[in-house]
Amino acid sequence: MNNDEIKQIIHENKIRWIQIHLTDLFGKSRVLHIPANRFLEDDILERGIGFDGSSVGLANIEKSDMIAMPDTETFLVLPHETDEARILADVYDPSMQKSSVDPRRALKNAVKTVNENGFNAIKISPEIEFFVLGQSTEGSYNINSNEGYFCSPPLDNAKEYRKTLSDLLLDSGYNVKYHHHENGKYQHEIEIKSLDAIDAADFCIYFKYLAREVANLNGIQVTFMPKLFSKESGNGMHAHVSIYKDEENMFLDRNDEYNLSQTARYFIGGLLKHSRSISAIANPTINSYKRLVPHFEAPIYIAWAQHNRSSLIRIAAKKNVDVEIRNADPSANPYLFFAAIIHAGFDGIKKKIEYEPVEKNIYKMTKEELKSYGIDKLPSNLLEALEELENDDTLKQAIGEKLIETYIEKKREEWKQYMSEISGLDYKYYFNC
Numbered sequence: 001m002n003n004d005e006i007k008q009i010i011h012e013n014k015i016r017w018i019q020i021h022l023t024d025l026f027g028k029s030r031v032l033h034i035p036a037n038r039f040l041e042d043d044i045l046e047r048g049i050g051f052d053g054s055s056v057g058l059a060n061i062e063k064s065d066m067i068a069m070p071d072t073e074t075f076l077v078l079p080h081e082t083d084e085a086r087i088l089a090d091v092y093d094p095s096m097q098k099s100s101v102d103p104r105r106a107l108k109n110a111v112k113t114v115n116e117n118g119f120n121a122i123k124i125s126p127e128i129e130f131f132v133l134g135q136s137t138e139g140s141y142n143i144n145s146n147e148g149y150f151c152s153p154p155l156d157n158a159k160e161y162r163k164t165l166s167d168l169l170l171d172s173g174y175n176v177k178y179h180h181h182e183n184g185k186y187q188h189e190i191e192i193k194s195l196d197a198i199d200a201a202d203f204c205i206y207f208k209y210l211a212r213e214v215a216n217l218n219g220i221q222v223t224f225m226p227k228l229f230s231k232e233s234g235n236g237m238h239a240h241v242s243i244y245k246d247e248e249n250m251f252l253d254r255n256d257e258y259n260l261s262q263t264a265r266y267f268i269g270g271l272l273k274h275s276r277s278i279s280a281i282a283n284p285t286i287n288s289y290k291r292l293v294p295h296f297e298a299p300i301y302i303a304w305a306q307h308n309r310s311s312l313i314r315i316a317a318k319k320n321v322d323v324e325i326r327n328a329d330p331s332a333n334p335y336l337f338f339a340a341i342i343h344a345g346f347d348g349i350k351k352k353i354e355y356e357p358v359e360k361n362i363y364k365m366t367k368e369e370l371k372s373y374g375i376d377k378l379p380s381n382l383l384e385a386l387e388e389l390e391n392d393d394t395l396k397q398a399i400g401e402k403l404i405e406t407y408i409e410k411k412r413e414e415w416k417q418y419m420s421e422i423s424g425l426d427y428k429y430y431f432n433c
Contacts, residue, residue: 003045006075009085010036016083020049021205022068022091023103024056025407026284027333029209032068036085045070048092057410058091058101066099067092074202079171080213088202100402103335104201110339110398111197113346114243121244124338125194125322126204128330129235130211131186131228132158134220146233146296149183156181158188158220165214166190172210174203183297184232194240194322197338204237204334224330226283227290234291234298237330241341242322243267252321258306258357259321263349268304268313268323270348271341272355275302275312275327277392278340279378280385282328284411286418289381291329294363299326302376303358310362312378327378336399336407343398383415 009015018039020032032051034044042049054064068089075087091102098105114122143155153159162179169176169190179190195203208224215222227234243250243263251264260268271278283289291298297309304313314324328337347353358373365373379385386408389395396404 001072001075003072006045006072006087007040009075009077010040013077013085014083015077015085017085018044019078019084019086020044020068020070020089021086021209022051022056022089023205023333023335025058025101025103025333025336025403025410027103027205027331027335028056029205030056045072048089048096050094053091053099057406058099065094067094067096076172079168080210080217086206088205100400101406103333103339103403104198106399106403107198107201107335107339107342109400110342113342113398114197117346117349119243119245119250120247122197122342123194123242123244123322124197124200124341125192125240126200126334127189127191127236127238127240128204128207128224129182129187129189129237130222130224130330131184131235132161132188132215132220132222133186134215143181143185145185145231146183148181148185148187151181158186161215161218161220162188162190164218165211168210168214169207172206182233184229184234187233187235194242197342200239201334201338204330208330226285226288226329226331230290233296235330236291236298236326237328237332237334237337239325239328239338239341240316240322241267241325241345242320249320249322251323258315260315264321264323265354266349266352267345268348269353269355270344270346270351271313271323271325272302272304273348273353274340274344274392274395276376276379276385277388277395278337278344279327280382280389280408280411281336281340282325282332283378283385284333284382285329285331286382286415288329288331289379292327292378292380300378301362301370302378303362303373304355305357305359308357308359308361311358336403339399340395343395347394347398382411386411386415 015036018034022030048067048069052064053066069092070087070089078084091099166176166179175193177191182189211222253261292300299312303311305311306315
């Protein structure tokens, strides 16, 4: 879409307000609302608009001026509004150089790696789980703990909300596959078909924005918090990944027992090799690691297999094969997570890293069996994951050292603040020690 087409759409749809969306280092949407006439008169499409980068964690206070430069390919008339449109922005410094800490730019650079290796596209289908709160279940209708998967109304009392949200996603141009109640109480999922990596990350940000907007309009609340209830399944953000060349899925080999090409096996090898450091990006909150515990279908072991939900990577039963990475949660910045996937996978292809599949239920393995299979565990907390990322020179250099160093610094501050807080459990276990 070019500038003239955008201007025409603004006039034809009587758009009065333009929302400029950008994403901070940790995947949170930052939004600036501009009158459409000013958007056009100030030529913001060409010149961008300034903002305070220090206020969103993208710059230090002494060098805080930054430029949000709209990406014309992302202009969208918002289907839930009467006179508003949205456009995504990339981040530049005042001299109009691309910002080294812009997460969307980091993913664009990762996609270049895909192209430089002779592939046309890397496609990703994200599965974002979330909780819908505020809709009480009437009478005797109630979902037993962790038995909500695919439940029907009236147990599934958020169907109309999901349907409205799905309709708006369809109106926004996204190909919705289905929506359903998930395993945990009040837990839900809407899945779309795969998109090019940048579009898939853009979708994740838009989905969270739209889900909250629609919930607010309906007097309910949604949360993407990884673990909300201690005895219920947590929210995941699985990612199905495949690489294409000339419209051909380069992960597919029908002569292989797993339908996987050698390229796919090496890609998996790279993901497993770097999985402990990727955790700092895929599971970026302290709460994230309360989800990564046994018996809730969240992976904690570094392995891959076909159909095996106890492993980090699963090859789902489908004709057009893809690689499903299962540890990420919705608190992850999708731009950084997808960039990490790409760089780790291509490191595996470059170095021909390969792991044998593990088809047994890993949760039931003894320590001796885990050792015999060479199965390691993901980090058990955020600090451990940050240390892994800090020591992963391959990912640091590929994603950008300044970005990763800033990310680690900010996340360590979060860890320190968390550790200084006193909770009810401190009193429960230690008051009378």
